[in-house]
Amino acid sequence: MTNAFLSSVARRALARRASRPASLLSSLSSSFTSSITSSSNESQQPNRFHRSNTLARTAVALLTCTALVFAAPAEARKKARHPAVNVTTVLPAPVMRGLEKAHVPLTSMSVVVEKIGDRTPILALNAGKPMMPASTMKLVTTYSGLSILGPDYRWRTNAYADGTVDEHGVLHGNLYIQGTGDPKLVPEELIDLVDKIHKAGITGIDGALVLDKRFFDPSTRDLPPFDDDATAPYNVGPDPLLYAFKSLTFTLTPSPDGTVAIDVLPTLSQLQIDNELHATRGACVGAESAVTPTVTPEASGTVAALFSGDYPVRCGMRSINLAVLDHSQFFAGGFLALWQQTGGTFNGTTREGPVPADARLVAVHQGPVLSDIVRDINKFSNNVMARNLFLTIGAVKEKPPATPEKSANTIRSFLNANGLPMPELALQNGSGLSRDEHISALSLADLLQHANASPVAQVFVESLPVAGVDGTMRNRLKSAPVLGNAHIKTGTLRDVRAIAGYVAGADGQSYVVVSIINDPHAEAAREAHDALLEWIYQGAR
Structure with missing residues (x-):
């Protein structure tokens, strides 16, 4: 093994020790981008970078972080895929307990765990089975985009x-x-x-x-839209002139004098807010209906957002994100x-x-460089950003206008040329917000191994959420030893839960992990996935 570079958490620790506190505070400042960027079905609430909470979580992670070890490109490709990858392996006892508690059978789970640079699985269960990956499909899109377009590509x-x-x-x-x-x-x-x-x-x-x-x-x-919630930001489709994720953030702030202030980001020239809200005393009841406006396009060309009803002062400031208009x-x-x-x-x-x-x-x-875009896509599982990147790949390589077919063909060609054939791969929009996209845990593990040994390894790995620290993993494993030591892309749909990424073990060994559950009880199986990450961190034994 070669210490090609430290994990992103360890690198941040070194950088922050050398930097002034003001620089960190500046990097965590609130903006419209941070409030709306969680437009994924995985996280429908705005991600507002609460400064004190983020700093506290990061500080804890830095005290416990372990460096990820990455193999050199030549070493990562020495070993061919082990032919017996589909042999069922007994899962660790904590993982089994999590599955049993969730009533998820082994046939609904697909798992691959490997050491970095070694393609012989430590753990393999239903490894070659095509699965709905939910947002872990973004790993295919973002790694392909970084490799094909380059980290410095700008729109x-x-x-x-x-x-x-x-x-x-x-x-x-x-x-x-x-x-x-x-x-x-x-x-x-x-x-x-x-x-x-x-x-x-x-x-x-x-x-x-x-x-x-x-x-x-x-x-x-x-x-x-993917589901019945047409106003959900995660349902926004791609567009060449995608502006602000085609979503408005309304923020309501009640006052004791009986008024409720309404702020909106971004501003639209045709938007008119009709505020008929009344701040009331008493328990915080009924805030959800009051905070959700009725949005109506008028014949005059204006768009009216009507807020009405009572809004209890005790509810405090609330925000809601809505996708509106075309x-x-x-x-x-x-x-x-x-x-x-x-x-x-x-x-x-x-x-x-x-x-x-x-x-x-x-x-x-x-626009910002692609490396920054990929970070937003993977950290916050932003579907519409992933879909725009997916179409861009095809447009750039096969000339516009972009189509899903052009993009899928371009990505397949890239994967095949790099020794990553994925016969079961089905790409529809590149975001995972689909019932028609499929990939196997084995193929995702191969991609993670290849990405780890690629020229874009650092950018790619640092784009993944860190367990207990940020992104879609910020509220998971915050009190566990693996805190700060796993870079994991999550995937969430109805009947689907998935994790895929890298774990830095306590013994200094680094691992690739992919686990996908397709089952009506998948939502209850998060405990099993968390247990798997803990087991890997403790040495996968």
């Missing part, structure tokens, strides 16, 4: 203009916004494009705002709100259409 959102600009800065023509699928075009990013348009000398628009969305095929848009309406409203807030004027209409060949480029916004 571009371009602004073009036709017509003339007068001495007052008014564009007598159309402004075109061309999207390429930036997964994190949130307000603090889009304002950069707005500012650059202003700096190009344009302060007013008397033509149309035209949205060029040809980067993704029209068939990828307006897809039916992508084009949402983007146009968000762009024009920022445009007008910065002094811009607009007297035209909005529509979709291509950028004319004779239009001139006036501004370009480059």
Whole structure:
């Protein structure tokens, strides 16, 4: 084994000891991005980075962290896959107790545990069986994206203009916004494009705002939601001009004087809030109905969000995330709100259409690097960001417009070229929010072994949630010895629970782990998965 680099937790410990406290506090500051980014079905509540809680959990983890050991690329590929991987192995007693308690049979569980760099399983159960992986499918999408596009890949959102600009800065023509699928075009990013348009000398628009969305095929848009909750952010579909995950965050704050303040992020130019809430005394009862507005598009083009009823002061501040409108309406409203807030004027209409060949480029916004995007996708299991990345892979390698078929073919070709054939792999949208996506635990373990020995190993591993510390693992194993020593992607759907990632053992050995449960009682089997991670940390014996 070769100590290629320390685990992300150990690396953070060293970095933080050398840095000023202010830098850490700054990195944990609240923003719109952190509040809405948990738009996954795994975590429907906003992730607001409560500063004190995060610091406390991180401090505990740093005291207990163990370095992950990573094999050198050549060593990781020395050993071929053991031919007897489908032999059932007796599961550890704590795992068995967890399954029995949840009433999950062994036939519903698929497990692979291996040492880093050694593809002979320590534990293998139903290893080659195709399973619904839920959000652990994001490992396939993010590792493929990092390898195919590169960690420094950036999405571009371009602004073009036709017509003339007068001495007052008014564009007598159309402004075109061309999207390429930036997964994190949130307000603090889009304002950069707005500012650059202003700096190009344009302060007013008397033509149309035209949205060029040809980067993704029209068939990828307006897809039916995964379930009946159409306003859930995790159900938002992909789009070339995805803005703020097409979701609004409403925050209600009651006051003793009987009023309830309502804040919304992001602002939309056409959004009108009708506040008929009354702050009341008494127990915190009925807050859920009061905090959920009725959102109605009006014939005038405005969108009314009506809040009504009683809101007990004892309920304190509450937030709710809702997906509203279609992508084009949402983007146009968000762009024009920022445009007008910065002094811009607009007297035209909005529509979709291509950028004319004779239009001139006036501004370009480059989004965050892919390595940052992958971190958000895996830490918070963000479905729509994963879907935009999935389509981008196909568009970049096979030319736009993107289709799921192009992306699936590109990823399969990449996997096959790197000795990772996955005959059972079924890709639909790359996020795992699907009943039609399948992969085996064995294939995911192979991918994790390969990723660990790849040029993008550090970026990939550090994107995974750390047990008891952050992301979708922040509330798990907080009092267990494995705290801070496991980088685990989780997967959650109805009838599906999954974990996949890396564990740094107490004995200095590092492991790959994949476990997927497909069963009506899967929700109750989290204890079994936590027990498996603890068993691995203690030396897998």
